Amino acid sequence: MFTGLIEEIGILRGVSSGGEMMVLTIGASLIMSDLKIGDSVAVNGVCLTATSISEHSFTVDVMPQTYRNSNLRELRSGSRMNLERAMAAGGRFGGHIVQGHVDGTGEIRSVKRDQNAVVFEITPDKGSLFKYIIPKGSITLDGISLTVVSTSSSAFTVSIIPHTLGETVLNHKRPGDSINIECDVLGKYVDHLLHYRGAGSEEEESSSRISRDFLAANGFV
Numbered sequence: 541m542f543t544g545l546i547e548e549i550g551i552l553r554g555v556s557s558g559g560e561m562m563v564l565t566i567g568a569s570l571i572m573s574d575l576k577i578g579d580s581v582a583v584n585g586v587c588l589t590a591t592s593i594s595e596h597s598f599t600v601d602v603m604p605q606t607y608r609n610s611n612l613r614e615l616r617s618g619s620r621m622n623l624e625r626a627m628a629a630g631g632r633f634g635g636h637i638v639q640g641h642v643d644g645t646g647e648i649r650s651v652k653r654d655q656n657a658v659v660f661e662i663t664p665d666k667g668s669l670f671k672y673i674i675p676k677g678s679i680t681l682d683g684i685s686l687t688v689v690s691t692s693s694s695a696f697t698v699s700i701i702p703h704t705l706g707e708t709v710l711n712h713k714r715p716g717d718s719i720n721i722e723c724d725v726l727g728k729y730v731d732h733l734l735h736y737r738g739a740g741s742e743e744e745e746s747s748s749r750i751s752r753d754f755l756a757a758n759g760f761v
Contacts, residue, residue, distance in 0.1 A: 544635035544685020560604035580626040585683030587640025635685030636678040672723035680722035
């Protein structure tokens, strides 16, 4: 599990690919202090496993499922990427629950300054994601824990403070660029419980107190 607080910007030192698989060699410094083979690292918000480690870099494998559903397939040697190690059990929970399981990508439609902030407008590649994207709700973009400002029928906005902009790859993003999107896991679980129709679901529903009316009465929907 991650928190969406980026630790450093890594640089892609090398990439080998074949079909829809990749092996990335990522240059880093801060996270190398205690990184071990088998550890999880969020790379632009995608949970990947360190498979080898040297003094100033580590490698990760990107499987076809990840290749097809994230913007990692667009990386080239020299590309910058957000890096975050998995949250330590005794660490501070400064962002929100981030799994590193990307739901899809989006295209940056516009980047506009609003006094001391920069507002990004983003169009998801899947319209179905909008049921999880709500104003003042949490969302993860390229691994960054952010708050949704507003939504429309085709896009949503987030507002970025100078510190976040300067310490993440958002500082290098422009209109037309792609960005990884992970929606809030709590919303996805609620949606699944409300619509689950799997084996034994009728028996489970009859004995469960969770229903749409119950959630509405308690302020969840």
